Amino acid sequence: MKGPGGDIRRRFGEPFRMVNILEGLIGTASALDLALFAGAALLAGFLRGFVGFGGALVVIMVLATIFGPRDAVAIAALSGLPSMFQLLPNAARFSDRAFVIPFGLAVFAAAPIGTLVLVAVAPELMRMTISGFVLVMVAMLHRNWQPPGAAGMAAALGTGIAAGLVQGSAGVGGPLAVAIALSRPGTAQQQRANVLGALVSLSLCSLVPLWYHGLFTRQVVVASLLLVPLYSGATWFGARYFSRGGHRYFRNAALLTLAGIGIVTLTLAIRDYMAEQP
DSSP, X not given: OOXXXXXXXXXXXXXXXXXXXXXXXXXXXXXXXXXXXXXXXXHXXXXXXXXXXXXXXXXXXXXXXXXXXXXXXXXXXXXXXXXHHHHHHHHHHHSOHHHHHHHHHHHHHHHHHHHHHTTTSOHHHHHHHHHHHHHXXXXXXXXXXXXXXXXXXXHHHHHHHXXXXXXXXXXXXXXXXXXXXXXXXXXHHHHHHHHHHHHHHHHHHHHHHHHHTTOOOHHHHHHHHHHHHHHHHHHXXXXXXXXXXXXXXXXXXXXXXXXXXXXXHHHHHHHHHHHHXX
């Protein structure tokens, strides 16, 4: 670029490359794209603040139409981090540590093994299996079913290993973790905190493979930063709604959200599996 502006951009190259990406994102986006972008951030943040989960799926589904599925997954992972830490004090205060801590340790231990399973098992088949299991769990939880021994240490470790394996091999450990957390006894406040605590470990362990495969590009970072203010603001609103009376509707809302995630994940997995068939 010629002129004084070009000299400045050459001198401070990296920040201005980020600005160029930002200009490109906004300049090429239609009004509909921008509306979808903002709407995804607001809905995702509200769900994260209210029921504790579901935000990542909203971001991935909507932004995949704008950036493509690979970038959408990476954007969902990065843009959700501030809201995760935003809700972490609540999770630490009200969660059942006897569940969250062993569950989290088991997730971190099992997720790398799950990536090895990825080469042996078709991820679409894994997603279909887990989605079907989650939908069955939703139906049973709706009838207030609780698995025997759900409150024990062995159950926390076993379910953490299962969620970590699924997360590493198919990237859908979240619904399984939520179903397990909701199956434990406790108040709405405690169950929501257990959900938040369980998803912290899954969210953190998913960052490493995304980074390893080079998905945290400049475009992904810039788009994530654009999402954060709306995402975090909506998270605050969702958490406030929960504390101001929304807790009365938490369980039904959580089960409805979980069922929706299970149906969408199952549908997409079937579509991808059929597309790969000769």
